[in-house]
Amino acid sequence: MMSASAASPSAVLPGVARKVGSLRKERRWALITAYVSLVVAAIVMLAPPFYMLITSLKTSAEISNPVGTPWIVRNPTLENYWALISDPMFRGFFFNSIKITAAVVCVTMVISVLAAFSLARMKFFGSGLLATGVFLTYLVPDTLLFIPLYQIVGGLGLLNSIWGLVLVYPTLTVPFCTWIMIGYFASIPKELDEAALIDGANWMQMLTKIFIPVALPGIIAATIFAFTVSWAAFVYPTAFITRPDEMPLTIGVVSQLIRGDTFAWGQLMAGALLAALPPVIVYAFLMDYYIAGLTAGATKG
Amino acid sequence: MALDATTITETGRPAAPATGGMTLQRFARRRSTIAFLMALPLIAVIAGLVAWPAGYAIYLSTLNRRMTSFIGLGNFEILLDSETFRMVIWQSCIFAITAVVLKALLGFWLAHMLHHIPTKGQRVWRGMLLLPWVVPPALSTLGWWWMFDPSYSSLNWLLTAMGGPSIPWLGEPGWARASVIIVNVWAGTPFFMIMYLAALKSVPDQLYEAAAIDGATGWQGLRFVTLPMMRNIISITVLFSLIVTFANYDIVRVLTNGGPRDLTHVFASYAFQVGVLSGNIPRGAAVSLFMFPLLATVAFFMLRGVNQRNREMA
Missing domain, CATH: 1.10.3720.10 (MetI-like)
Incomplete structure (x- = not known):
């Protein structure tokens, strides 16, 4: 797990100073991994409620005759x-x-x-x-x-x-x-x-x-x-x-x-x-x- | 943490000084009487609504369909002889184990990712990622059901847009089983994430510093610092989730209602089908009692874990 390396706040301790350059790079990568994982997770976690919201704003006609993506609403209605x-x-x-x-x-x-x-x-x-x-x-x-x-x-x-x-x-x-x-x-x-x-x-x-x-x-x-x-x-x-x-x-x-x-x-x-x-x-x-x-x-x- | 509550009740208050003699004794007697009265509603709930029904379920399961005569273990024998019910046992175990393992791994991963980003951003991410846990499962499963709908599936739209195949989510047994697991994992992962995150935050930074000075790699830090420190919370969370997932009803009921061909039934939904919908109360009670051995085993280990934790903290 690459995540673990970033978990240690010890990365900049004097004893490991010679590795600082590579460690900093490693930390940046760990941070990028973290954000990418979180974005993907957030999309997956929020997709069903989001799609429920989209559907609830559609008319029956729009739901039964899908043209193009079902993930957006074209004629939003509160009916x-x-x-x-x-x-x-x-x-x-x-x-x-x-x-x-x-x-x-x-x-x-x-x-x-x-x-x-x-x-x-x-x-x-x-x-x-x-x-x-x-x-x-x-x-x-x-x-x-x-x-x-x-x-x-x-x-x-x-x-x-x-x-x-x-x-x-x-x-x-x-x-x-x-x-x-x-x-x-x-x-x-x-x-x-x-x-x-x-x-x-x-x-x-x-x-x-x-x-x-x-x-x-x-x-x-x-x-x-x-x-x-x-x-x-x-x-x-x-x-x-x-x-x-x-x-x-x-x-x-x-x-x-x-x-x-x-x-x-x-x-x-x-x-x-x-x-x-x-x-x-x-x-x-x-x-x-x-x-x-x-x-x-x-x-x- | 609330889990150390049992020790507190056992140690109790320090003994009162012996000067008062008779009055103090009376006071103590009165105190325990008041304490008992205060706990009486709780005792009533536990005894009347949990212990008694549990015993009653055992009694019910030994009756025949019309509840007129005692047939011993007859219901259990009939169930074990039935092909459908053996499938239910399999499906329940596969469902619970797969879902819990996936939830535990994904929750662990997400908790780590969340732990790494700067603290002030964590709140927003945590807020978003916990949402599936907050929505009542029966209702969010409706949304999934609609996303799995054979003719209008928005998931299949995404898959075909990316050049993938169109999947018969709820129509084909294998996929239907996978769908039930997917929804359960979706709804349950946030819980693991939040528990692990709390555990990760309680590991002191000095331990990682010490490990790093000793030349530990990141992987070793995880293996020899994080995991041992989190062992207790991991096992409690996994055991707890195992019970809840094993006994799950909402998702199967809304998503597949047991179908296709009764292949996605778990104990709870099958008990409902047999006991309430088909009106065979004793056999339904027998079905749900099949959950008991696993629950008792898990409860035993959890109780041991909690007590161990108390002793460590005492």
Whole structure:
């Protein structure tokens, strides 16, 4: 790997001075390799979303009669977006997603902040075991659980209801959020809570007055994670929801905008982009928290 | 890092001074009660929504189709006897291993490239390259599906424009399998890249300087400094991704829905097909339980890795 040579900042150390000329050349080449790789990677990574955008701006006529390259749009139109926004069914998907995500994020954060505080700072019988359990739970994929959960949710009469999804989504979000919150809480110096205890604070005050403010970056990262995961969840809604009026966006776009043999590709792509927009916006504005959360453990995907 | 959390819970708080006697004892008892109550919702989620369904899945898999009588391992026997299901096992393993290896290599390469360019440019590149990870996979796969479309494939347009052949992306089994892997690699590489980049940044520069003074070449620096320092994060990332890729559902569902001729089914999509769509819940549960041995093995190694890491850091 030629990349490694440039990794060493040691290239200009005195001991290797006689090689400086060739090393500088080598470094320049390494830099060129780096940029070329990154440009190629960026093109590959961004091509599908870009092509989705291009398609969503085309009329059906332009899509079905391609002249020349399909990668540019000749008569851009927003009619696909308008058609979706004025479609009550699509708006319904959006509201369902918002309702589900808001409920799941609140439930998740309450559960995981309380549990993380208790596991990081207070001890009780079996707390060490529980921390390991949280980690193991995080490794259980939704595709292993959806069939028994289908039976359980069905038994509760919550199939075809967004509340059934609100009930099961915590299996996707709670373990990871608890896990990263334990890490953030554990990194808070013990002197802080001792000081608070001496001042007569009780455990609840300690959590709300010290831990939550100090670990705010962690809380933001966990919230972003919970939001992204519940917005993008696919297995559970596909299994539990068959009625269009209770569908969240992901499954709504995939199942309801694809009908028959002739697909309205422009509308489909517009729908997919609109559905992907909220996580992308959150990412664009909170990239650092997003990445902090990602590297704090490991995210699903 | 969050991964050292288990040690913290085990060491706990320093013992309180013994002066208070009775009251302190009561305090400790109260503290553990409060702690337990605070963790109770979490316990409820783990027990009610993960542990119980997992056990229930085992019970379900031993029933007959109408769920009226116990048939022991009958579902597993029928599955193993079926040609289709043996293909599913193969396809799942090939898919997961190929995709994870490619993601790990490409992610490693990109992380290195990103690490080499000047720091102030890194943010923008990282921002762009992470985008496939941010878009919900079911939706970005729709875009790929459209790019693979037999009559309007924009990828084939590019290939023919460059003088290449036109590829039947989703129509022919071999290519359909490759397509599923391509989309998974596209969506998952950024995750590896970002994890490795974080690991690369945590390797102290002094180590490379010391290696260079000792006359190490760039390759040796990579082999004897970078890789050992990153070993833990590499293994955790690979193991984790192996689980997630092995259990993947979205991409297969949107891209091929198992076809052509059930040849691109993985465990998750086949379990869905059998359990939910064909209504044979017990057999579907049996299909998804086939994932369990691999998951348990991977989880064991991950847990060992995490504990090792904790001990090193303690």
